[in-house]
Amino acid sequence: MKRPAEVRELRGQIRHWRRGRAELSLAEAIGDAYIAVFAAVMLGSMGISVILNLRNASGALCTSQACTTARDVMPWLFAGVEVAVCLGVARLFGPMLVSPAIGTWLLSAPVDRSSLLLPRLAGTGTAAFVVGGALAAVVGTLAGFSAGTIAAFAISTAAVCLCTVTLTTVVQARGGPAAKIATWLVAGLVWAAVVALVLQVLPAPAPQQRFSPAWLAALVVAGVLAVGSAVRAFADLPRIHRDRLTPGGSLVPSLSGALATLDLALIYDILVSRRWLARSTVRPYRGGPKGAAALVWRDLVRLRRSPQTVVVPAAAIVVPYLGARLGIGEGLVLLIGLTGFLAGLGLCSALRVLSRTPGLMRCLPLERWEVRAATLAVPAVVLVAWGLATAPAVHEAIGGTTWGTAFWVAAALGVAALTAVTRWMTAAPPDYLKPLVSSPMGAVPTSLFGSLARGFDVLLLLCAPLLLASPANGAFISLVLSGVVLTYLLNRP
Amino acid sequence: MPSKPPLLRVRGLRRRFGDVDVVANFDLDVRAGKAVALTGRNGSGKSTVLRCITGADRPTAGTVELDGVKVDERSPKIRRDLAVVMDDMDFFPDLSVVEHLDLFAQAHRVEDVERVVDAVLQEVGLVPQSAQLPGTLSSGQRRRLALASAFVRPRRLLVLDEPEQRLDRAGLDWLAERLSAEKAAGLGVLLASHDQTLVEAVVDNVVNLG
Numbered sequence: 001m002k003r004p005a006e007v008r009e010l011r012g013q014i015r016h017w018r019r020g021r022a023e024l025s026l027a028e029a030i031g032d033a034y035i036a037v038f039a040a041v042m043l044g045s046m047g048i049s050v051i052l053n054l055r056n057a058s059g060a061l062c063t064s065q066a067c068t069t070a071r072d073v074m075p076w077l078f079a080g081v082e083v084a085v086c087l088g089v090a091r092l093f094g095p096m097l098v099s100p101a102i103g104t105w106l107l108s109a110p111v112d113r114s115s116l117l118l119p120r121l122a123g124t125g126t127a128a129f130v131v132g133g134a135l136a137a138v139v140g141t142l143a144g145f146s147a148g149t150i151a152a153f154a155i156s157t158a159a160v161c162l163c164t165v166t167l168t169t170v171v172q173a174r175g176g177p178a179a180k181i182a183t184w185l186v187a188g189l190v191w192a193a194v195v196a197l198v199l200q201v202l203p204a205p206a207p208q209q210r211f212s213p214a215w216l217a218a219l220v221v222a223g224v225l226a227v228g229s230a231v232r233a234f235a236d237l238p239r240i241h242r243d244r245l246t247p248g249g250s251l252v253p254s255l256s257g258a259l260a261t262l263d264l265a266l267i268y269d270i271l272v273s274r275r276w277l278a279r280s281t282v283r284p285y286r287g288g289p290k291g292a293a294a295l296v297w298r299d300l301v302r303l304r305r306s307p308q309t310v311v312v313p314a315a316a317i318v319v320p321y322l323g324a325r326l327g328i329g330e331g332l333v334l335l336i337g338l339t340g341f342l343a344g345l346g347l348c349s350a351l352r353v354l355s356r357t358p359g360l361m362r363c364l365p366l367e368r369w370e371v372r373a374a375t376l377a378v379p380a381v382v383l384v385a386w387g388l389a390t391a392p393a394v395h396e397a398i399g400g401t402t403w404g405t406a407f408w409v410a411a412a413l414g415v416a417a418l419t420a421v422t423r424w425m426t427a428a429p430p431d432y433l434k435p436l437v438s439s440p441m442g443a444v445p446t447s448l449f450g451s452l453a454r455g456f457d458v459l460l461l462l463c464a465p466l467l468l469a470s471p472a473n474g475a476f477i478s479l480v481l482s483g484v485v486l487t488y489l490l491n492r493p
Numbered sequence: 494m495p496s497k498p499p500l501l502r503v504r505g506l507r508r509r510f511g512d513v514d515v516v517a518n519f520d521l522d523v524r525a526g527k528a529v530a531l532t533g534r535n536g537s538g539k540s541t542v543l544r545c546i547t548g549a550d551r552p553t554a555g556t557v558e559l560d561g562v563k564v565d566e567r568s569p570k571i572r573r574d575l576a577v578v579m580d581d582m583d584f585f586p587d588l589s590v591v592e593h594l595d596l597f598a599q600a601h602r603v604e605d606v607e608r609v610v611d612a613v614l615q616e617v618g619l620v621p622q623s624a625q626l627p628g629t630l631s632s633g634q635r636r637r638l639a640l641a642s643a644f645v646r647p648r649r650l651l652v653l654d655e656p657e658q659r660l661d662r663a664g665l666d667w668l669a670e671r672l673s674a675e676k677a678a679g680l681g682v683l684l685a686s687h688d689q690t691l692v693e694a695v696v697d698n699v700v701n702l703g
Contacts, residue, residue, distance in 0.1 A: 276586040277628040284589045284624050286607060294599035302587055349587060358549060359582040362566060363642055364600045365573035 007115035010106065055142050070326055071143055073197055078139045079157050080190035082132055086161045087183040090168040092271075095124050096240055097248030107242045114237035117245075121169060121233060125162050129226075132161030152215040159222035166226070166233035172244055173236035191315050198321045247274070262451050263429050265352065272349055292366055295374035299350055303378065306346075313343040313386050320390040324397040332397040333413065333466045336390050337459050340383055340417025345424065347379035352425045369490040372426070376490075380418050387414015401471050408475040409466060415482045416462035422489045424455030458485055498561060500525045500650055500681040501546070506555035508541050515541045519555070521683075521700060523650065528672060528682035530692045533702035539685035540579070542702070543654050546683070547577045559650065573601065576648035578656060582639045584627035590614070590638055591623035594645045601646040610645050616667065617641045633659045640668070650681040657688040669694040 024032070062071050089095075096117050098107060106116060136157035140150040171179040251274060258266035282305060288297035303310055316339050323335040354361050354371055364371055387410045394413075395406035430451055436443035462485070465477035499522035506519040516538040523529045531539040544550035546557050548566025557564040564571055584593055591610060598606040614620050617637040622630060630638065636659045643651060651672075657665055665688065672682055672695040686692050692699060 273586045273628060276626050280626060280629045281624045282587075282589050282626060284591045286591065286595055288595070288599060290599045290602040292600070294596055298585075298588065298592070298596055301592070305587065350585065353583070353585050357581070357583040359577070359579060360584070362547070362549070362572060362575075362577055363597050363646070365569045365646075366600065367569055368567060370569075 007106075007111045010109070010111065051138055051141050055144065058142060059144055064327060067326055069200075070197060070322075073193070075136070075139050075143045075145070075153060077190055077193055077197075079136060079153075079160070080186060080193065082135060082157060083160055083164055084183060084186040084190060086128055086132065086164045087168060087179060087186060090124075090128075090165050091179050091183065092248075093251060094172055094245065094248035095165050095168050096120055096172055096237070096245055097252065098245045099249045099252070100246065103242065103246040103249055107245065112238065113240065114234065117237045117240065118234065121166070121230075121237065125165050125230060128161040128165040129158045133158030149215060152219055156215075156218045156222040159219075159226040162226045163222070163229045166229040169233040169240075170229070170236050173233075173239040191318065194318050194322055198318060198325050200325075261430050262448055264452070264454070265356075265424060265427065266429065268345065268352065269356065272352075292370050292374040295350065295364075295371065296377045299347075299375065299378035302349065309346040309349075310382060312346055313340070313382060316340075316343040317386065317389050320393040324393040327397070329397060329399075330467055332393065333409070333463050336387070336394070336410070336413045337416050337420070337463045338456075340386055340414060341420040341424075341455060341459055343386070344379060344383045344417055344421045347382055348375070348421055348425045351375040351379075351422070355426045356429075368493075372422075372490045376418070376422060379421065380415075383418040383421070384411060384414040387411050387417065390414075398471055405472045405475070409471050412466065412475040412478040412482070413463070416459060416478060419462060419482045419485050419489070420455045420459040422486060423458040426489050426492065427451065427454050461485070497524070499523060500560060501683065502556075502558045502561075503542075503546060504556050506542065506545055506557070507553045508538070508545055508550065509553040516545070516552075516702075523681045523683050525649070525681050526676055526679045527697045528676050528684070528695050529698045529700060530696040531683070531685040531700050531702055532687070532692065537702040539702055540654050543579065543652055543683070543685055547575060547579070547652055549577075549579065549581065573647060574649040575652060576643040576646060576650070577652045578639050578643050579652075579654040582642075584635075584638070586626060586628055589624050589626055590619055590630070593627070593638065594641055597642050598645045603646060613641045613644045616644070616671070618664075618667075633661060633664065636660060637664065644671070648680060650683065651675055653682070653684040653686075655685055655687065657686060657691050665691060 058071065062068055097120065098116070102116070107113070133154040137150055137154035140153040145153060168179045251270070254270045255267055258264075258270060285301045285304075288294055288301075319339045320332060320336045323332045328335065351372060354375060361368065361371060366374075388407060389410075390413065391403070391406045391410035394409050395401055395403060398406070398409070401409065428447075430445045430448045432445055434445050434447070437446055462478050462482055465481065466474035468474065469477060501521070501523040503519060503521040506516055506521075507514060508516045519538075519542060521529065521542075531542060533539055541550065545552040545555075546564065548564055548571070559571060559574060562571070564575075566572065566575075588596065591614060594610040594613065595606055598610055603609055611620075614623055617640060619634060619637055619641065622634060627635060627638065636656075640653075640656060643653075656668055660668060669691055672684075672691075675682055676695070676697075682695065684696075
């Protein structure tokens with residue numbers, strides 16, 4: 001009996017097939033890549049120049065006690081956000097994953113799984129290290145760190161990001177909720193730090209601008225942790241079950257397809273669907289009112305079933321207060337609108353499903369606007385209440401506003417966020433049956449590029465009166481405009 | 494004595510895609526208590542006819558009337574009378590099987606929702622799956638859920654596009670029995686089908702589209 005093939009042999013065979021189909025030699029490909037290299041160098045140097053200018057400008061403008069404290073704390077908050085995002089993305093994709101083809105052909109073969117997954121572990125770890133380090137370097141520069149401190153901060157943050165990926169791999173192999181708990185814990189700590197910053201109870205950290213032995217110690221600890229967790233992850237690679245490797249591999253082409261059409265709402269659909277697929281069963285809630293109110297009642301059931309859809313806007317309320325504390329003035333209007341819009345997306349899953357599925361809409365004996373209005377009732381209450389809760393921040397940040405006007409502005413911003421969410425959720429995907437226009441990406445439908453601005457366009461329209469007119473008049477005009485836009489969106493086909 | 498007008502009346506229906514007439518000069522009557530089947534090879538226009546009748550697609554020409562009223566799928570009355578199960582049916586990812594059926598029945602203001610829904614769940618054999626989310630159902634179970642959604646609500650005309658798809662033998666037997674009961678209750682049934690056994694068991698009039 002012949003011995004089973006090794007991963008190296010199978011990979012060599014696949015490489016041989018691929019090279020047989022190559023149309024360019026390596027030299028020709030490098031020759032063609034000069035534009036990409038040139039563009040990367042040029043854009044990179046422009047980016048670095050912008051960052052250095054921003055560093056100088058923020059150093060000159062940030063003079064108040066609140067601003068300097070925030071500037072000192074910001075790198076640490078950012079590092080926390082980076083780790084939370086790293087954990088979230090790693091959990092979303094696995095982090096170890098295999099393509100459907102490899103899942104079918106190689107995972108079922110008697111080959112060593114760690115050899116198969118090692119390149120993926122190395123690639124994912126390198127990506128986390130490089131991206132995490134680069135972003136930390138940017139933030140360290142903006143915070144006014146010295147060159148040595150920037151390097152130490154960037155490398156230690158990068159090592160922690162690497163550690164995050166490798167430890168999530170260990171959890172993927174062994175199972176259990178550790179990665180999920182860690183994500184919420186880190187996010188909760190970052191949120192608590194922001195709250196403390198807003199309430200001015202956060203002690204100002206010792207100045208970190210100069211490189212010190214503490215930085216060296218941090219570097220050593222982060223490095224040891226990263227290497228140790230990477231070794232542990234490599235040892236655990238053969239233990240990862242196939243059913244934990246293939247979902248991430250299926251998710252990648254789905255998200256790639258959605259990104260290729262610049263359809264962000266489709267990405268939302270994919271992620272929501274994946275989340276509920278993982279849950280598989282729920283405790284059914286029966287009963288409730290009749291008619292359109294049945295849809296409202298189901299949204300209330302959703303809130304109970306998925307409390308994070310309310311927890312996220314509730315936690316995000318701290319963002320406008322942080323903006324007010326940093327003294328961003330009129331910019332707070334855009335910050336509140338944008339935060340409400342992004343935090344409110346999770347509330348409108350019913351509206352999204354009914355908008356994209358005509359078959360489901362046909363099952364309901366109601367006018368289209370009635371169905372949409374019913375699915376907006378709960379999000380409207382949450383977002384208007386959310387907007388009203390930002391009134392003290394508006395009162396503090398925008399000069400000359402009475403409390404009454406501040407509440408009007410805050411309510412208008414809550415309604416603006418709701419309208420932007422409705423625009424985002426009810427928009428049709430790009431229609432490839434319509435005339436196409438020529439572009440460097442090939443022929444694309446005219447609505448393709450506009451789909452990226454969807455939601456943000458309405459938000460800008462509704463925030464503009466608040467920026468251009470007096471707060472009281474601006475709030476009134478914004479509310480009237482919101483009413484017009486919402487009426488159109490509720491009735492559109 | 495003049496005969497009762499048909500429940501569904503289609504006259505001169507035409508649907509053109511580019512230079513091709515998929516359906517042209519198509520007439521159809523479906524009377525209350527009767528079942529009509531559209532048959533024919535793939536691409537003969539069965540689903541296109543159903544889509545035009547239910548308002549999922551807009552015909553190039555022709556009229557579609559339900560009980561003497563022009564069919565406009567935006568009208569709540571039409572949606573109340575027309576129960577449609579086509580291939581574009583999808584579900585809420587976060588509501589369980591029984592919650593979907595409850596929602597449809599409650600939206601239609603059905604009396605005694607739980608009794609009606611439980612009976613239909615029993616009929617379609619989805620009681621063990623009642624707490625499951627639709628994404629975890631097999632394709633056959635999703636088809637049963639789609640069919641169940643049409644049976645938990647009031648209706649006058651049932652429009653089904655290849656309802657036999659993905660159903661096993663027992664499911665097909667149940668469907669034939671159920672559609673016969675619908676006819677006996679005075680409802681109209683219009684279906685497109687490739688299943689000769691189902692057509693023979695249920696249908697009064699077969700329209701072959703080629």
